[in-house]
Every structure is written in structure tokens, then in C-alpha cells.
Amino acid sequence: xxxxxxxxxxxxxxxxxxxxxxxxxxxxxxxxxxxxxxxxxxxxxxxxxxxxxxxxxxxxxxxxxxxxxxxxxxxxxxxxxxxxxxxxxxxxxxxxxxxxxxxxxxxxxxxxxxxxxxxxxxxxxxxxxxxxxxxxxxxxxxxxxxxxxxxxxxxxxxxxxxxxxxxxxxxxxxxxxxxxxxxxxxxxxxxxxxxxxxxxxxxxxxxxxxxxxxxxxxxxxxxxxxxxxxxxxxxxxxxxxxxxxxxxxxx
Amino acid sequence: xxxxxxxxxxxxxxxxxxxxxxxxxxxxxxxxxxxxxxxxxxxxxxxxxxxxxxxxxxxxxxxxxxxxxxxxxxxxxxxxxxxxxxxxxxxxxxxxxxxxxxxxxxxxxxxxxxxxxxxxxxxxxxxxxxxxxxxxxxxxxxxxxxxxxxxxxxxxxxxxxxxxxxxxxxxxxxxxxxxxxxxxxxxxxxxxxx
Ligand code: SF4
Numbered sequence: 001x002x003x004x005x006x007x008x009x010x011x012x013x014x015x016x017x018x019x020x021x022x023x024x025x026x027x028x029x030x031x032x033x034x035x036x037x038x039x040x041x042x043x044x045x046x047x048x049x050x051x052x053x054x055x056x057x058x059x060x061x062x063x064x065x066x067x068x069x070x071x072x073x074x075x076x077x078x079x080x081x082x083x084x085x086x087x088x089x090x091x092x093x094x095x096x097x098x099x100x101x102x103x104x105x106x107x108x109x110x111x112x113x114x115x116x117x118x119x120x121x122x123x124x125x126x127x128x129x130x131x132x133x134x135x136x137x138x139x140x141x142x143x144x145x146x147x148x149x150x151x152x153x154x155x156x157x158x159x160x161x162x163x164x165x166x167x168x169x170x171x172x173x174x175x176x177x178x179x180x181x182x183x184x185x186x187x188x189x190x191x192x193x194x195x196x197x198x199x200x201x202x203x204x205x206x207x208x209x210x211x212x213x214x215x216x217x218x219x220x221x222x223x224x225x226x227x228x229x230x231x232x233x234x235x236x237x238x239x240x241x242x243x244x245x246x247x248x249x250x251x
Numbered sequence: 252x253x254x255x256x257x258x259x260x261x262x263x264x265x266x267x268x269x270x271x272x273x274x275x276x277x278x279x280x281x282x283x284x285x286x287x288x289x290x291x292x293x294x295x296x297x298x299x300x301x302x303x304x305x306x307x308x309x310x311x312x313x314x315x316x317x318x319x320x321x322x323x324x325x326x327x328x329x330x331x332x333x334x335x336x337x338x339x340x341x342x343x344x345x346x347x348x349x350x351x352x353x354x355x356x357x358x359x360x361x362x363x364x365x366x367x368x369x370x371x372x373x374x375x376x377x378x379x380x381x382x383x384x385x386x387x388x389x390x391x392x393x394x395x396x397x398x399x400x401x402x403x404x405x406x407x408x409x410x411x412x413x414x415x416x417x418x419x420x421x422x423x424x425x426x427x428x429x430x431x432x433x434x435x436x437x438x439x440x441x442x443x444x445x
Contacts (some may be wrong), residue, residue: 091381124436126388126395127379183412189385190396190433194405199414203399223391225311228274 029167036080037068037160040108043079043099044072048086050113050146057149067156076102081159083152087115087122088129090192094184100136101181105173108162110140110155117141126191134196136182252328258298265292277318277332286335286345290319293331294350299323300331303351308361310391315342315367337367339390346372364389400434402427 015025046054058064058072073079076099088096100109111132114120122128132138139162142155172178182200185192196203253261259271259278266288272279280286293300300321309316314336322329337344346369347354358369359378366387369375377384386393401409406416406424427434 091379124395126393130398183409183414186408187381187383188404189383191398193408195396195398195401197409197414198401198416198420202417202420223312225313225391228311232275 030164032168033164033166036106037163039071040067040069040081040156040159040163041071041073041079042069042081042083043076043103044074045099046085047088047092047096048113048115050085050115053146053149054083054085054112054152057152062149062153064153064156067153067160069156076100077104079103080107082107082109083112084109084116084132085112087113087120088132089127090129090187091127093129093132093135093192094186096132097135097182097184101184105178105180106171107180108139108159109136110142110152110159111138112142112144112147112152112155114143114145117143120145129192131201134201135185137180137200252326253298255331258331262289262292265296274334277334279334279336283335283337283344286333286347287350289333290321290347290350293321293333298331299325300329301325302329303347303354304330306347306354306357306361308365308367308389310365310389312391313339315339315365315390317344317361317367319347342367343370344368345370346375348372363387366390394433395436397434397436400424400427402434 018025046052056062058070064070069081076082080103082100082103084096100107109132111117115122115128116132119125119128119130123130133141140155140158142151144151147155168174172180182197185194185197187193255273255276255278259273262278263269263271266285269285269289270281272281280289290303292298300323302322302324304320304322305318307318307320309318315338317335317337319333319335320330321333322331335344342365344367346358348358348369349371355373356378358367358372359375361367362369362372362375363377363379364387376382380388388395401416401420401424403424406421409416
């Protein structure tokens, strides 16, 4: 959905002038969005290490309550926001999609960490989904491994900005025929079926990874195995020290 | 605690017919069928190795290996490392579950990842991957699927769910199907000359 700041019709200067006199001018949209943005209830679930950082954000030091999102609900029926905090394994992905389907409208998703965005350090693994955005739409992507609590707060503020830009007449969840339930992938013989949902995600046309970092360096680690009959290779630290620099020429 | 070489002599003397080989700091059991006898000796003799801390699978390209780490809780000694080798085509090793209950899930894991069949295991099923998964993902020749290219099974599934699949993606899947190929991820590279 397009982001547009929800500007009020009333001139800002006039508004603050009136506020000093104790008169508050607002629009229905602003009031409505203010209410929604100030009490986002996130869903209480974490999948891996990023969840620890999410917990830290909810604790006293970073205190997500300052943004009105402190009420972590243990049920998808009661939450507005799903923070996908951690590695989405292929075994877990159907449950994550199912939880998304069970959430009531309006619903938002933040992917927290490199893992839930694109697989993170496990991108080449047989067991980890390369990003939950293959099956459900995402509102805010939050990179990092893990993102610091400040970053999660920033992600939440971005989401609040997005909520501010929505209007009652045009929001999706008041429209007819809104479909925000996505098919839940099945376990197949080699991975999930389907590998992605083309309604939500399509393969990139350019290989960003290759463009940025060049061809992968193939070191053939999978074609080699140590020979146990040979003595073990010396540890790196035992390598001969570099030769001492030549002595200063005597002056 | 005996040294590994002394342990080797001791086991070979106690169980006639077993041959062990020193591999670095561990003992390689030449005949996998002796495993149960050797493990029973380790557990019940005065060595008292009553705790099997890990059962690990390993792929050495020409053979598969199962590695056992034994400790003694009573004598606070260990580990004694035992290796058992088996071939890749038909890997079979006797199960230690009857002797050490803790081996049950670890053997299931090694079966799940490497396809080593532990004979005599009470419940040898996959433990991490789901039922119906094919292949042994930790073996070095495991061919991973290409997660960017849909296959005909995916397309059929999506259309069954009422999702419209874009033409180019569908065409690619049909092309693969016609050639009888799977969409596979890039192969592991050639080894560097050593
Ligand atoms: S992004 Fe990093 S910190 Fe977060 S779940 Fe993945 S590995 Fe863990």
C-alpha cells in the first residue's frame, strides 16, 4: 500500500495557535489512526536468537511500552502485529503462515533479522526458508543479525508512520473482497511445496548477491574430506612466525 | 585412565577376534558387527564407561562413519572415542540403544541426516526432517533444490489452491518437466588442488 502522510486540512500554525487556547482540531482519520498506532498489540512468539532481542526491547531498559506496543498477546486472534523474530525453518514456515491467516484485520508484519528476511547466515542451507516474504506480505523489513532493540523500536515507528498514512475510506480491510489469507505450504519430498507463492513474491530479475559480491567462491568443501591416516594439520597459530624485520642500518 | 593404545590392547585381549586400529586419539573398530560386544565390555568391565555422550554421523566421501564418545560418570574419566565405518551404498551399524537408552534419539538423528541404518533400533524414523522427505541432507553429495525455480508439482499445487501462476514461471516449470529434470541449486565447486 502506498505511503502518504495523512496531512490535516487545517493549517499547522493555526492548529498550534488554537491548541494553546485549549481547542483541539483534528480529523476523524487522525484520531482513528492515533488510537490504532498507539496500541499495537504484537504477537508473542519468537523463533530464534532475534527473539531474545525482541524480549530485551520489551524489558525495562528499552521499554517498548513507550510506543504503546507492550501488550504481547499469546494468541493471533488478539494481536495486530506479527514480529517474525528469528530463523524461519522450513518445518516452521507453515505454522507462521497459519498464524498470519488467523490474525484479525488490520494486521501488520515486521520481519526482524536477516533470517526472516532472506535466510540470513543459513541462506544456503537445506532446512531454512529464504525469507518469510515468500508466503505472506511484509510491512517493515528490519535488517540486522540481530537488529538492536533501538532498531526494532525504529521499525515500530516506521510502522506507526505507515498507519498514520492510512485512511478509513480507502483502507483495505474495509473494502469488499479483501483476501488476506494465504495458502499454507505443504511438506514435499525435497522442501516446501510450493517454493514460493507468486501472488506475494517473485524471484528477482537480477541476482543481487552476484552483482554485489561477484561469483561465489567455490572452494569445493563438499568434495573434500580429511584423511584420518595422516597426522592432523598443525593449528594455524603454530605456523612459523614471519621473519623479523631487518635491523635498522646503523647510522 | 588408560592411554588409547593401552585401551586398545585391553579390549583386544578381552574380546578375542576384535581388531581395533588407532586413528589419531580414537579407536577404529574394523568390523561393525563387534560393536555391541565392545560397547558391552566398555560399560560393564572395570572401565565403567556408563555414559554414551554422543553418537555422531560423518561423511568421508568413500565411507560413512559413526563416532561414539563414552564417558564414565562413576570414575569421572573419558572420553573414549570409538569409530565405526560402513559403506555408503548400504550403511548398516548395530544399534546401541539396548545398552544405552540415550543413544535412541542420537541414532535417529544420524539416520535422519546421513541415512545410516542402526540395526536393532526400536523406532528408527526421521527426527528433524518431516516424514516423506527424500535424501540425506548432511551427506556431501546431497543435491539441494533451487528455491527460486518452481517445478510442476509446485505449479499444480498453487493452481489447485486457486493461485494464478505467471506465464514465464509456468513455462519454465513445464520445460523442466519435459526434460525430466529437477531444479537444483548450484553444485559444490571443484576442490582446489592440494
Ligand atoms: S538474523 Fe541473526 S540473530 Fe536473528 S535469528 Fe537469524 S541468526 Fe539469529
